[in-house]
Amino acid sequence: MPWDMKDYPASMKNLDHITRKKAIDIANALLADDYPEDRAIPIAISQAEKWAEDADQQEKNKFKKEKNPQKSDSHDTDQNSGRLLDADVAVKFEDDKWQVISEGAKRASDSFEHKDEAVQRAKEVAENKGTDVKIYKKDGTLQK
Incomplete structure (x- = not known):
């Protein structure tokens, strides 16, 4: 509703x-x-x-x-949203920044200078979605 x-x-x-x-x-x-x-x-x-x-x-x-949100407002829908809702959240180093991105998404939701900030944000996003966090090293390998 x-x-x-x-x-x-x-x-x-x-x-x-x-x-x-x-x-x-x-x-x-x-x-x-x-x-x-x-x-x-x-x-x-x-x-x-x-x-x-x-x-x-x-x-x-x-x-x-701006006008207050209304119950009847229309919104552009994203056909990938259901898939991304259940996707794990990854922390990856790309473009000289630490990126927080849902697996399968086209672009990162956040980017940070420091890995620990990205990890913290990824944990918040994953907790809200009920998914896991996957943290990658700078070289692209999965961190244990």
Whole structure:
């Protein structure tokens, strides 16, 4: 069931207004991609909190002015979302950065200068998805 700013999961009630708005928007998009509610909610909250932490004030102000998410909003769907939902999360060194990427995805969800930061983020993503983390060495071999 999609949500709006007046009807949203109880787990979002303690988020500040703009973070809640972002979480609802993300959660609704995940629901459109056939994520089950019990998985969409924690993923959306985690991603919204990360967005709120990383976004500059200009981006936040722009998002704040956008229309509030509605239950009837349409979202572009991703046919690979179901497959990626169950995919393990990998930490790989590519393009001179540590990348956090779901196995089978076309692009990384995050990149970091330091491996330990990437591993921490991968663990958060995997926990939200209920999957495992695979950590690779710089040379591309799987770390034990």
